Amino acid sequence: MGFLSRDTLVKWAPLLVLLVLIAFFAVMEPRFLSIRNFARILIAATPALMIAVGVTFIIIMGSIDLSMEGTVSVCAVIFAFCFIWLGGTLASWAWLALPFALLVGAVLGFVNGLIHVKLKIPSFMASLAMGFVGTGLAMVMTGGDRIRIEDEAFRALLTVRWFNFPIMVYVAGLFLLIAWFIQTRTTLGRNFYAVGGGEALAHGSGLNVDRVRIMGFTLAGVFFAVGALLAVGRIGIAETATGNNFMFLSITAVVVGGTALWGGIGGVWNTLVGVLIVFVIGNGMVVIGLPGYIQDGVLGLLVILAVILSTDRKSISFVK
Secondary structure: OHHHOHHHHHHHHHHHHHHHHHHHHHHHOHHHHOHHHHHHHHHHHHHHHHHHHHHHHHHHOOOOOOOHHHHHHHHHHHHHHHHHHOOOOOOOHHHHHHHHHHHHHHHHHHHHHHHHHHOOOOHHHHHHHHHHHHHHHHHHHHOOOOEEOOOHHHHHHHHOEEOOEEHHHHHHHHHHHHHHHHHHHOHHHHHHHHHHHOHHHHHHOOOOHHHHHHHHHHHHHHHHHHHHHHHHHHHOEEOHHHHOOHHHHHHHHHHHOOOOOOOOOOOHHHHHHHHHHHHHHHHHHHHOOOOHHHHHHHHHHHHHHHHHHHOOOOOOOOOO
């Protein structure tokens, strides 16, 4: 019975769900298993994966970050303006717009963390407010217009394929490995788990919890910016709506992947599985011809199930 312990079930349930979903859709529609369809799933999933990886660090600390939609929109729009202003092609100085967008993401994340920590505002309120500020800022900068990026070198993220998958999938894979390295091989990554596992204990062991939290939000901002760049690379357009829907998608993916909302449990590989679950459901339902609202309902049920599985009711006296 030890093999089927609660911890084992929580650990492997997301992967089992993913495999069952793939098998189900493959039986319903054999075309689902084609390389072309898998490429389609990964192209759709890569921007959301980067944003979900960013928010994973925050949730491991036991906080929440709801600023991603505004941050993504601002980073996308500033990137597009800088890219065009610096020459409009990666062969010119426009490549500087890429690291600059990551810097903008880091600054927004830093401000987000600073507001949360220094003003003692709950993370969900501070980040939600920052998200609205970001969306408003993007709207002011664009005036509601779309900015097109037509540089072939930048669009190669989508158009050039290696082994049947576009370059953007490999870029996301590289940043996923960087996130995993931060999570497992750095002091900062270990500190995230320490804060999420018990803030009072972390304080008692001499950890500067405020600094860890601010660095966590800053890091999340960088990954939100990577997601923004991939989102622009996918459609060739930056606009106020670039960040739309990422809040629901990313937090759903993190929770469904098995990262506990109370902190201290989970990680970026869980998030990868969660993102794949979300996008396999979305793609599979389109392939077998089911309407979108059923997809939303299934995702909602999965979130509830994931939270039930990951919550030890004996150890919590109330739900925040």
